[in-house]
Amino acid sequence: GQQLNQSPQSMFIQEGEDVSMNCTSSSIFNTWLWYKQDPGEGPVLLIALYKAGELTSNGRLTAQFGITRKDSFLNISASIPSDVGIYFCAGQLTQNNAGNMLTFGGGTRLMVKP
Amino acid sequence: GAVVSQHPSRVICKSGTSVKIECRSLDFQATTMFWYRQFPKKSLMLMATSNEGSKATYEQGVEKDKFLINHASLTLSTLTVTSAHPEDSSFYICSARNPPGYEQYFGPGTRLTVT
Numbered sequence: 425g426q427q428l429n430q431s432p433q434s435m436f437i438q439e440g441e442d443v444s445m446n447c448t449s450s451s452i453f454n455t456w457l458w459y460k461q462d463p464g465e466g467p468v469l470l471i472a473l474y475k476a477g478e479l480t481s482n483g484r485l486t487a488q489f490g491i492t493r494k495d496s497f498l499n500i501s502a503s504i505p506s507d508v509g510i511y512f513c514a515g516q517l518t519q520n521n522a523g524n525m526l527t528f529g530g531g532t533r534l535m536v537k538p
Numbered sequence: 539g540a541v542v543s544q545h546p547s548r549v550i551c552k553s554g555t556s557v558k559i560e561c562r563s564l565d566f567q568a569t570t571m572f573w574y575r576q577f578p579k580k581s582l583m584l585m586a587t588s589n590e591g592s593k594a595t596y597e598q599g600v601e602k603d604k605f606l607i608n609h610a611s612l613t614l615s616t617l618t619v620t621s622a623h624p625e626d627s628s629f630y631i632c633s634a635r636n637p638p639g640y641e642q643y644f645g646p647g648t649r650l651t652v653t
Contacts, residue, residue: 427581443638455640465545466644467582516638524570526633527579528643532593 430513430529438537445511447531452493454513457526458485461510470511471498473500505536540636541565544645551622551652559617559648567612568634572642573605574590576629588615622652 435444437443448457455474459467462533471482473489473496480487497512513529540563551557561571569590574582585598586607592606604626606618615634620625629649633642 431580449623457641457646459545464647465647466542466586469540469641469643474639474640516640524640524642525572526582526589532583533579 425482427512428515428527428529430532432532433530434533434535436535436537437503438505439505441503443503443507443534444497445513446497447494447513447515447529448495449515450494451517453516453517453527454493454500455485455516456489456496457514457516458487458496458498459514461512461531467512468494500534503534503536503538508534508536510534540641540643541645542568542634544632546566546648547601547646548649549629549632549651550609551650553623554621556610556618556620557650559616559619559630559632559650561617561641561645563599563613563634563636566634566636568615569612569637571609571615572633572635573607573615573617574631574633576631576647578629582631585617619650622650624652626650627652 427448430447430496458470461467476493477491478489484501510531513528543562545560571588573585578580585600586594588594588607590609596602601623609615631647633644
C-alpha cells in the first residue's frame with residue numbers, strides 16, 4: 425500500500441543530542457500522527473496534529489503539521505537512552521467520517537549511545 | 539485512557555491449523571478497529587478495517603477467507619488465521635479508534651509462528 429516518505433531511515437546519536445525526523449507525502453492529510461514502537465510491542469501514540477501549521481509539544485517532543493498539509497516533522501530534544509525505538513509518522517484523511525485508515529511512513533530507527 | 543489489549547501475545551501453531559487473535563478496547567467503545575501485519579524492520583501494513591456489526595473491509599491482496607474478522611461487540615474484534623502456513627508467520631497488531639476522535643490506539647501485538 426501507499427507509504428509516506430519518512431527520513432532518515434535510521435539515526436545513531438549521542439545521549440543529549442537533539443533529533444529531527446520528517447515525513448512527506450504527495451497527497452494532503454488533515455491529521456498527522458507520530459507513534460513510537462519498541463521492539464515486540466505495538467506503536468504508542470506520541471503526538472496528534474489536526475491543523476495545518478500546528479506546532480504541538482509533549483515533553484521533550486515537538487511536532488509540526490506542515491502548512492501545505494503534505495508534511496510533518498518530529499523533534500526530540502536532549503535525547504536519553506529510553507528514546508531508542510522506531511518512530512512512525514502516519515497521515516490520515518478524515519473527511520465525511522470516511523478514511524479512518526492511516527497511511528504510515530517507513531519508520532525512523534533511533535539509537536542512542538549513552 | 540484509550541487502552542487496547544491483544545491476546546495472545548505469542549502463539550505457535552502447526553501448519554494447517556487455525557489461530558484466533560483477540561483485540562479488546564478496555565476503557566472505551568470502539569466502533570472501528572483495524573488489523574495490521576508487520577514484517578521485521580518494516581512498517582505496518584493495513585489488512586482490514588473492522589466495523590462493529592458489519593462485514594470487515596479488506597485491503598487489496600488480503601484474502602478475506604484466509605483472515606476472518608469478526609467485530610461482534612463495541613469492545614472486541616477477532617482475527618482468525620485459517621489453515622495457517624509458515625508464510626503467515628508475522629507480527630499482527632490491532633488498533634482501535636476512540637470516537638469521536640480519529641486517532642488510533644494500538645494493541646501490544648501478537649507474534650504468530652507457524653511451524
